[in-house]
Amino acid sequence: MASLAPCICCTAVGPRTHISSRSSCSSTAFRLPPPLRTAMAAACAQRRLPRPPCVMEVDTCPSPAAEPAPAEAEAFDFKGYMLRKAAAVNSALDEAVPLVHVERLYEAMRYSLLAGGKRVRPVLCLAACEVSGGRDACAMPAAVAVEMIHTMSLIHDDLPIMDDDDFRRGRPSCHRAFDEPVALLAGDALLFLAFGHLADPASYPADGSVPPDRIVRAVSELARCAGAVGLVAGQVADMEATGLGTHVSLDQLEFIHLHKTAALLEASVVIGAIVGGASDHQIEQLRNYARCIGLLFQVVDDILDVTKSSEELGKTAGKDLASDKTTYPKLLGLEKSREFAEELLKDSKEQLAGFDPIKAAPLLHLANYIADRQK
Numbered sequence: 001m002a003s004l005a006p007c008i009c010c011t012a013v014g015p016r017t018h019i020s021s022r023s024s025c026s027s028t029a030f031r032l033p034p035p036l037r038t039a040m041a042a043a044c045a046q047r048r049l050p051r052p053p054c055v056m057e058v059d060t061c062p063s064p065a066a067e068p069a070p071a072e073a074e075a076f077d078f079k080g081y082m083l084r085k086a087a088a089v090n091s092a093l094d095e096a097v098p099l100v101h102v103e104r105l106y107e108a109m110r111y112s113l114l115a116g117g118k119r120v121r122p123v124l125c126l127a128a129c130e131v132s133g134g135r136d137a138c139a140m141p142a143a144v145a146v147e148m149i150h151t152m153s154l155i156h157d158d159l160p161i162m163d164d165d166d167f168r169r170g171r172p173s174c175h176r177a178f179d180e181p182v183a184l185l186a187g188d189a190l191l192f193l194a195f196g197h198l199a200d201p202a203s204y205p206a207d208g209s210v211p212p213d214r215i216v217r218a219v220s221e222l223a224r225c226a227g228a229v230g231l232v233a234g235q236v237a238d239m240e241a242t243g244l245g246t247h248v249s250l251d252q253l254e255f256i257h258l259h260k261t262a263a264l265l266e267a268s269v270v271i272g273a274i275v276g277g278a279s280d281h282q283i284e285q286l287r288n289y290a291r292c293i294g295l296l297f298q299v300v301d302d303i304l305d306v307t308k309s310s311e312e313l314g315k316t317a318g319k320d321l322a323s324d325k326t327t328y329p330k331l332l333g334l335e336k337s338r339e340f341a342e343e344l345l346k347d348s349k350e351q352l353a354g355f356d357p358i359k360a361a362p363l364l365h366l367a368n369y370i371a372d373r374q375k
Contacts (some may be wrong), residue, residue: 052092079366082123088136090114092108097190105195107191108178111246120297121265122147125272127362128286134276138210142271143216148194149226150264155187157235167310181228185203189259191226195219198244198271210275225267234260241326243267248326254295261301262294269363285351289363292348297370299341302327303334304375307319309316 016255093113099106108305122143129139158165158173168178175183197203199219204210222284237256239247269290273283306329330339348367 076361085123086127089119092140096144105186107113108182112155112174117169121150121268123266128272129276131359132273132276132278137205138275139272141198142275145194145198146268148190152187152190155183177190202273216276222267222272225263230259247362253326254355257298261298262291266290289348289351292344293367293370296344299328302329303337
């Protein structure tokens with residue numbers, strides 16, 4: 001993870017990570033290894049001491065060489081894999097949202113849904129299905145559904161009543177390209193369409209390779225992770241913690257991002273595993289993997305927000321600082337945030353132990369990709 005690890009001297013540093021049984025997308029609590037939690041307690045205590053602000057620090061030290069990858073990982077063409085999967089997902093999204101009456105609504109839905117993007121969530125869904133023994137056709141309805149919900153969250157998040165951002169994926173946000181009412185309704189429509197597409201038996205292969213009980217379980221999982229105990233809960237907690245001028249604890253920040261960011265990544269992986277036929281034990285392993293990379297995604301996002309320009313990010317840089325949001329660099333400092341990202345990446349890979357290394361290669365490389373991304 002060269003791009004996130006310049007000049008790191010310390011080892012395991014990162015906050016305790018879990019979602020409680022009352023507020024999670026699953027009844028299974030997840031914690032990072034005890035040494036990581038112990039190190040985080042020490043880091044927090046150290047952070048309380050007076051120190052020069054480092055939120056806007058940009059590190060220019062050369063990055064250390066990456067650790068050698070296993071032979072199977074070296075042979076894996078990750079770029080080609082992502083291009084193929086993203087192309088398949090884009091085609092499925094295009095087909096799922098045709099331009100029909102009322103045209104302006106569908107134009108707004110398609111404008112945001114087909115605007116490009118990394119397609120990390122749907123590709124994670126497909127990869128989790130593969131490692132569980134399924135094939136793309138089994139997981140594509142789920143992949144489409146999670147991308148629709150992700151796009152809905154972006155449309156709503158950009159609205160003036162929320163984060164008030166004029167740019168998304170390098171071009172005007174939906175409410176700027178259309179108007180606020182149409183953007184709001186386009187997001188609503190994508191949310192309902194996502195569940196309709198996921199629940200429709202006609203979305204799946206006709207050979208019965210995805211039984212109805214798996215479809216029902218996938219719908220339930222996505223509803224929990226996207227709703228009032230998942231993404232929406234995190235969004236509300238984030239709004240309540242923004243601009244208060246009071247201290248936001250590490251536990252509060254963890255709750256926000258495990259729900260607002262990690263929950264939908266968790267859903268992507270878990271419903272892919274469900275429709276792919278994974279065992280309950282395998283599903284929980286993949287759930288833990290997803291929670292690690294979900295929090296990793298947010299830590300990296302926080303780092304990029306203070307080290308990259310708007311042009312590099314394709315969205316407004318420095319928004320978190322301007323709106324007085326609590327972020328990992330603000331709470332821990334830039335270097336401790338980078339160290340925490342390293343620990344999350346390491347732990348995510350440990351969750352893949354026991355899976356076929358060839359089939360798990362996409363998930364391993366996706367973790368690296370999330371850690372190393374530059375926008």
